[in-house]
Amino acid sequence: MANSFVATASLDNTLPNRFHQLLPKLLMLGVVLLLLILAALAINVFNKLPNAAISLQHKGLNTQQTLQLQQLLGEKADTNLLKADLQSYLAKLETVDWVGQADVRRDWQQGIVVNVVPRQAVAKFGSERLVDANGTVFKPADSNDLNNASLMQLQGDSQNAVVMMQQIKQVSDWFMPLGMKIEEVIVTPRMAWLFRFDNGLRVLVDNDNTSEKLYRLSIMLQNQLKPQLKTLQTVDLRYKNGMAITKRPVIQQASDTTAVNKSADTKLVTDANSTTDSKTKALKTTANPSH
Numbered sequence: 001m002a003n004s005f006v007a008t009a010s011l012d013n014t015l016p017n018r019f020h021q022l023l024p025k026l027l028m029l030g031v032v033l034l035l036l037i038l039a040a041l042a043i044n045v046f047n048k049l050p051n052a053a054i055s056l057q058h059k060g061l062n063t064q065q066t067l068q069l070q071q072l073l074g075e076k077a078d079t080n081l082l083k084a085d086l087q088s089y090l091a092k093l094e095t096v097d098w099v100g101q102a103d104v105r106r107d108w109q110q111g112i113v114v115n116v117v118p119r120q121a122v123a124k125f126g127s128e129r130l131v132d133a134n135g136t137v138f139k140p141a142d143s144n145d146l147n148n149a150s151l152m153q154l155q156g157d158s159q160n161a162v163v164m165m166q167q168i169k170q171v172s173d174w175f176m177p178l179g180m181k182i183e184e185v186i187v188t189p190r191m192a193w194l195f196r197f198d199n200g201l202r203v204l205v206d207n208d209n210t211s212e213k214l215y216r217l218s219i220m221l222q223n224q225l226k227p228q229l230k231t232l233q234t235v236d237l238r239y240k241n242g243m244a245i246t247k248r249p250v251i252q253q254a255s256d257t258t259a260v261n262k263s264a265d266t267k268l269v270t271d272a273n274s275t276t277d278s279k280t281k282a283l284k285t286t287a288n289p290s291h
Helices: 002-047 063-073 086-094 143-147 158-178 210-222 226-231 277-284
Strands: 054-056 099-107 111-118 121-125 129-132 152-155 182-187 193-197 202-205 232-236 242-247 250-253 259-262 266-270
Touching: 054 063, 063 086, 063 111, 086 099, 086 111, 121 158, 129 158, 152 158, 158 182, 158 193, 158 210, 202 210, 210 226, 226 232
Parallel strands: 054 111, 121 152, 152 182, 202 232
Antiparallel strands: 099 111, 121 129, 182 193, 193 202, 232 242, 242 266, 250 259
């Protein structure tokens, strides 16, 4: 009888101990099941969310730019806000020439928010494109931008656009004290340059010490050549030891009050005596530089 009581008491003590050992595991299993149920519910809710709206920020954009981006991106995404691939929208915006910077983000109220900063043109490049201060050539959204008379005109290979803009910035700074503004720049495949300024002066220079020659000319025009500045038509810097200067035609009044054009004279200004006569003759026959 005593042995039976001991065995029963031992069994009663073992069951609570096993339950206490299993309780944490049961609780953990319950938590895991609860999380799985919540995750399944969340996925179901996410899948039922409507397609996200695409909100394009219009600040800084003109009408044509806005229309082009709306056609490119659409009004709504093909999925909901959480599943939308923002990188794909950035990739689309990178295909647009005139887009300088772009930012795409999620917003619970507005949907997919797209903010675009357009490139700022500083010059016309050829007949169909523009170029910004960094030398990036792009096609504008609005072709009317090509008619902007305040922009200088550039002609050349678009691969040289960065070098062109760097040189133009330098020349603009050097000639600014003279009140001269660049209106046109032509660069040939051999990197020969033609600058035309708003006062009518044309400057030709080759690819040999280009910057140095242009800087020296700006100094000369501010000093010894300043009295003649208004009479200068062309300055040719394509010489090792000097420059050739062509003056504008002089208009004289004849006795019968009819205007008579006097042909412009060309003179060679050198700082050494090594300039050949053949170069002088070649300059005199240059009417439209193409080199």
